[in-house]
Amino acid sequence: MDQDDQELVTQSGWGRCRCHARLDALEFKLSKSQRKALNKWNRFIIYGEDNVTAPSSKTPPSLIDLVHAADSVVLESQKRQPVHRLEVTLEPSSFTEEKYQLYVKYQQSIHEDTGNTPTGFERFLVTSAIHEEPIVYQNASTSTTYPLPTHYGSYHQMYRVDGELIAIGVIDILPGCVSSVYFMYAPEWNAWSLGKISAIREVTLAKEIHDGGLESMNSLYMGFYIYSCPKMRYKGEYEPSYLLDPESYTWHPLETCIPLLEKSEYSTFNESNSDKDAMSQQDMNQMQVVASIEGGKIKIASLESQESWNNSRSREQIEAVIKTFGNGLRDDIILSL
Incomplete structure (x- = not known):
């Protein structure tokens, strides 16, 4: 799947961890908390855990500079000697025993999940359908202060302190968004709000990519948002955020959605309840499906020619799935029934 199709899938709520919440990276502002x-994290890295205060600056740093203030490459360029060495690097997703052991420790401690396997980890957080393709920055001649990714694809954002791997952010980088897939950290680092730190770094990465010359990049997709789940409400603390309407697949400001979700766990946010991108019956009939696979060759046919499409019960189930794709993906999806 190329990065454009993957983004359309993500925008329709079909991300690797189905996306429902989107943060506007270009308008994002840090809250007080x-x-x-x-600041607490940066002080710890630079001055040590016992240092509760740090030298003040007359000119407040930009969001991007504040996020990178404790990075080892930044401090080294300034000839400064921090108490701890922080390295945050971006690498294509891959399996290593070190990553897997961090995942196991995180799942057991935070989620009480003991049924983990290397195969499950690789399937969940390593394997990706996104093809790596070069990112074309319009301002290619303009140097950037911090390194930017060169390709679209699936990545692991690695957090190391004094050489120890303490956290991993799993993200997809697409033409219009950075999609947050999963975040894990060593439980002994729980006091440092690494979940907040990672979300801030991810939305900042989207802004950096945009400022570097990819104008279509404007969002951080934050995954599931279930209002009735207290553990997920933190996503609403990042502003401005939008929720995906479950019927029209359009985005709506979080603040207008909350009153509706307080009344009902399932609610449409689109008052007009009209979907300009909905597929017509004729569009559905002409969708492509896998008719047969013989000798390594796949034979394609139209959906209307399939027996399951002419069965009312199975037809209803198929319609429920393909309506979520919208016209944007109609010609790029091949169904396997």
């Missing part, structure tokens, strides 16, 4: 967590 988010800034406090970031």
